[in-house]
Amino acid sequence: MRFSTSFVMYSCVLGLIVGVGAALFLTLVNFLIEFVWVSIPHMVSIPFYPILVGLFGGVLVGLVQTKLGNYPITMHETLSEFKQKGRVTYQDQIGKNFLAAVIVLMFGASLGPEAALSGILGGMITWMGDHLKLTLKNKERLLKLGIGTMLAAIFRAPLAGIGEAFEEHNYPTIDNRLKRILLYGLSTLFGLIGFLSVKRLFPEESVFTLYFSKTIVWKWQAIVLVPLAFLVGGLFGILFLKIEMITDELARKLNHPILAALIAGLCIGVFALWSPYFLFSGEHQLFPFSKEAIQFPLFNLVLLGIGKATLTNICFSFGWRGGKIFPAIFSSTAIGFAVVQLFPYTPELIVGVVVATSLTMILNQPYVSAALLLLLFPLQVFPAILISCLSIKKFKDHIMKID
Structure with missing residues (x-):
């Protein structure tokens, strides 16, 4: 060439x-x-x-x-x-x-x-x-x-x-x-x-990054928990895609563009009353959220992750069309911090593996997923992120062959 x-x-x-x-x-x-x-x-x-x-x-x-x-x-x-x-x-x-x-x-x-x-x-x-x-x-x-x-x-x-x-x-x-x-x-x-x-x-108050402590504290428990983080991320990626299928089917049955758009708009308003983190792509909210996430109750983090994924797919299926990559990263991050709530060991690694496997499951592009996460997480955990992206892709392809 x-x-x-x-x-x-x-x-x-x-x-x-x-x-x-x-x-x-x-x-x-x-x-x-x-x-x-x-x-x-x-x-x-x-x-x-x-x-x-x-x-x-x-x-x-x-x-x-x-x-x-x-x-x-x-x-x-x-x-x-x-x-x-x-x-x-x-x-x-x-x-x-x-x-x-x-x-x-x-x-x-x-x-x-x-x-x-x-x-x-x-x-x-x-x-x-x-x-x-x-x-x-x-x-x-x-x-x-x-x-x-x-x-x-x-x-x-x-x-x-x-x-x-x-x-x-x-x-x-x-x-x-x-x-x-x-x-x-x-x-x-x-x-x-x-x-x-x-x-x-036009400087921004918050950039697209995550907040972690300046020094990574490596814990052997975190290494042991990597398979669990891998599994949770993969399952959440599957859930994100299942929600997408459900909202697409609901929109097809409704078959009324203005009514569908109004329903999605109502959902945006209701979710916004619950938490401003549900709004927008999540690009500028990711840094302040990651600073507060460790203080969130476990149940709230799970609801935020699933709720963000649900609202994203409702918006898209019901006519509010746009990209899903930013929201997928944000919602996966919320689920990653939920795992950290249960097992508070080396959060950079645990959250990184959860987001990597989830995002690859959603995008089906391991190298792009890893590249998007390169500067979002500390460089020390990038090898784990890349391995997770490649592994979940191979696992997904294997399961699809069996089906």
């Missing part, structure tokens, strides 16, 4: 554009969230405000679903459309993706921005390919590079794009795989430069 100098340049420019675009999009969404959920309640005291916000958002989401269609499109849909048509439609589509995503995210859906960003990115790359006269193969490479860069930028995970390269199986030689990895790395580097440059202009 050979890459021309011009294609490498296109990849670097694309990475920079993706990083800047993702940062600007997230900055806008965070501003709107702050306005709806913080500024307005400070100015006016309104009883049951979260429920009113959820219902109003439900009306808007329902109108988007009925008037515009199923927007924003997801990463899976973006890649599927490209494989079927050799392109991602961008005429009149980018604006619809943008509008639908902003509404979903600002009104509190337990979903992330990666779905909308991948749809916008796919349309932009198709536009670039049309104007630069790129071949179909090069357009596909740019699309996968762009999605890998976008994941690396919004998750602050430098190896997320390289993880995508490891997931691919259509490059049999080591030489081709190394070239692919180098190209992903170069694109990711420029993407992170663009993303972090914009973010420095």
